[in-house]
Amino acid sequence: MGRDYVVLDPQASSQSGSMFTNQRGMNYIPQTFLEEYYKDIPIDELSFNEYWYQNAHILQASIFVAQHPKLFPIRQMNFACGPDSVKFYHEDEIFKRADKPFLHLVTDAQTNNAPFVTRAEAHDRVVKKSKPKTDLEFKDFVLFPDGHKDKLKLGQRQWLIPYMGEASNLGKAILKHYGIEAKVLPTATVQAKEAADRFITTEVCFPLRGVVGDAMATLEEIARDKGKDWINDNTVIFLPTTSGPCRFGKYGEVLKIFLHKEGLDNIPIISPSVDTGYLQIEAPEQFKTLYQKADALINVFRAIKMADMTDDLIRRFRPYADDFSDFDETTQKLWENLQQLLMEKGGSIKYLKRWVKNAIDTFTKLSPSAKEHSLPLVLYIGEIYSRQHDPYTDYVMERIEEERLEIIRGTIAEWLEYVIYINERRNPNFLFRFVDNYMGFTDWRFKKIFGAYSKDHAVLPKPQKIIDDMQNSRKYHGDIVGESPLVIGIFLKFLNGELANGRQKVSGIFHVGPFTCMQEGVAMAKMDAIAKEVSKRDPSLVVPMIHAFFGDSANTNLEAEIAAFREQCYLKQKLTK
Structure with a gap:
């Protein structure tokens, strides 16, 4: 076979x-x-x-x-x-x-x-x-027979959320604001890595290993304390999905198989899909009306936007810090304060404004030279789990910053905008247009909250323009969905010198992905081929770029590559001034 x-x-x-x-x-x-x-x-x-x-x-x-x-x-x-x-x-x-x-x-x-x-x-x-x-009959091989999710009482269960950066913690805080118990899965622990080794026996992508390891290690810990019956009756796992071509669409299936092996068949997995723009989701019974559901989605999106823009603010100040350890400790306290604020007040704009002002004042004191905005700008792009999940990339982004390079990290909101765009492209309708307009309004509103500092990293166009321009250049096609079109489109704009904030242009690209990732493998091959083609026409062209793939095998030369990358970025900055 x-x-x-x-x-x-x-x-x-x-x-x-x-x-x-x-x-x-x-x-x-x-x-x-x-x-x-x-x-x-x-x-x-x-x-x-x-x-x-x-x-x-x-x-x-x-x-x-x-x-x-x-x-x-x-x-x-x-x-x-x-x-x-x-x-x-x-x-x-x-x-x-x-x-x-x-x-x-x-x-x-x-x-x-x-x-x-x-x-x-x-x-x-x-x-x-x-x-x-x-x-055996055919029915004996049906993987997961239909259950009775209407009887699961999702609002009375504890929601287990995979770690995807601080957005997961802020999402947990919003659920708690509505009276729903939630927990972000502890990630990259020794126990999680051991669990991944026990359950995963093939060369799957690193994010699947991470999700499976984190989930199974957490459930095993809960089982030792409360037993498997309690888990089956009182927990739910939140795990979005897709319909291909990425393996991400099969994470829930694989996790369900492992849960079955461990006698945890009754844990529901809630999986909003890319195919519906993540808009169709089985909601807890607390949200009975359309208004209540819309209010919850708005607050969740505000939490995601806060996670993105706060992270961007951190990236704007951290490379200029005199004491990185002190900066990181203060940052962690600010994140914890933000979680507490969201639990108590939800996504109230009034309270978020106050928090942002305090955060900017705090960072300004820790990094007084940040106002100069003089360090080379580097885009940190690639597969969303890898670029958001710092523990599984061994905090490589912070190592880049400590080389005095200023990072612009690809956001979660960028991915959500892309998902809505491809859905509207396939099936134009009022709902997707409305959501796209709402996200644009929220983006404008939050940029006003974060003030001038948000403009320093505003170098990327919207996903629709990235895809359309890439298609017009005949380098790739937007109907090939996933993150590779976005990464390739961004790289093309970088080569053309289009990524700038008014004060300086982007000087380098740090491209991350999981080892064996199909999407990022395609993106890497295409980017390298384009760079080689352009370099033939202009041998003096400097293209600072690193492909860093993370998995079971270490990036043995990464430290040396980062050092060389730093020098190239500083050279590129001088050449483009």
């Missing part, structure tokens, strides 16, 4: 097909030869949101093999294949329900397939001794 271009290609499959038949004497049938028998198995009933074409076929084949008394699965895939690394857990669950041995081979054109010979031999012996179930 597997993708045709792996199973049927002698090199990609490391000659495993001939090994199965010639060396092991196994009756080997490539998946595609049996398609006539499984092509009509209804995938939509089997699993929600199955958007990868090849993996849908593999799931159909899995059901057929699981039910057939004389067929046993050997799954072939290549290292770091995005969809396969995630769907493996679903396929594994199917064969567990059938009590069938499931051999998983990562072939990757290895010249020596001896390890596969021994594994195939062991698998063959296990198969001969196995006693699979023979009375």
Whole structure:
């Protein structure tokens, strides 16, 4: 079983097909030869949101093999294949329900397939001794049968929120303002990393490891204190989703499989989707009317906007600090004060104004030279989890700032604006236009609250202009959705010298993403190709840029790259003045 271009290609499959038949004497049938028998198995009933074409076929084949008394699965895939690394857990669950041995081979054109010979031999012996179930019906393989969410009383449960920077903490504060208990999952702890190692066995993207590790470690801790029954009856996990092409749309599915293994099937996962602009969400019973729901969404968006703009304010002052430790301690206290304010007053503009004024006064005292705004500007862009989740990037952004570079971090609001834009692009309607206009109004209102300092980092156009200009340049197409179009479009504007705040231009790009991320891998390849093409026309062009990918493997040369990057940024600043 597997993708045709792996199973049927002698090199990609490391000659495993001939090994199965010639060396092991196994009756080997490539998946595609049996398609006539499984092509009509209804995938939509089997699993929600199955958007990868090849993996849908593999799931159909899995059901057929699981039910057939004389067929046993050997799954072939290549290292770091995005969809396969995630769907493996679903396929594994199917064969567990059938009590069938499931051999998983990562072939990757290895010249020596001896390890596969021994594994195939062991698998063959296990198969001969196995006693699979023979009375299973299709319904027995449905991953998650429909529950009764109307009876879950979401407002009486504790909401568990994955960490995505301070926006998660401020979102928690807003929920508490409405009387809903909430907790941000402790992140990047020793326990979380150990949990990720236990549950994740394939090369998935780093954000999935982070979410799974954080969630399972937290639930295990709660279970030791209150028991699994209490967790099933009293918790809910908030985890947004999408319908592809990113693996992000499968995080909830994978997490549900692990919850099932641990006897935590009754924890609901609330997953507003990109496809609806995150606007359709199962709301707690506290929000009975449309007005109450709209009021809550407005306050949540204000919390996100405060997180973005406060972080931007910090980035504006921190590189100029005389004492970074003192600055960071003070910043943490300000964040905690803001959380308390949101819990007590909600997103009241009057109280937020006072808090912002105090924060600016505090930062001005800590970084008096910030008014000069003299350091080179660097865009910190890329995959949203990586760029917002400082613990999992080992606080690399702060290390850049300590090289006296001024960071402009891509915001969460930028992503939300992009999501609304692509929905309106696909399906123009009043709701998306209204939300887009409201977000624009909120942006204008908060920039007035933060005053002149917000203008210093106002270098990026709106996502719609980024995408439209990129399409007009024929470098990429906006119908290819995800974060790669935004990253590539921003890079094009950087190359053209369009990113400026009136006082200086952006001097460098620090591009972050998870190791094996499909979107950021595409963005990196495209950016490098464009830079190479432009450099041929102008060999003297300086393009300060780093691609930093984070995962289980360390960025061994990152410190040296940052040092060189710093010098390039200072040179670029001099050349563009």
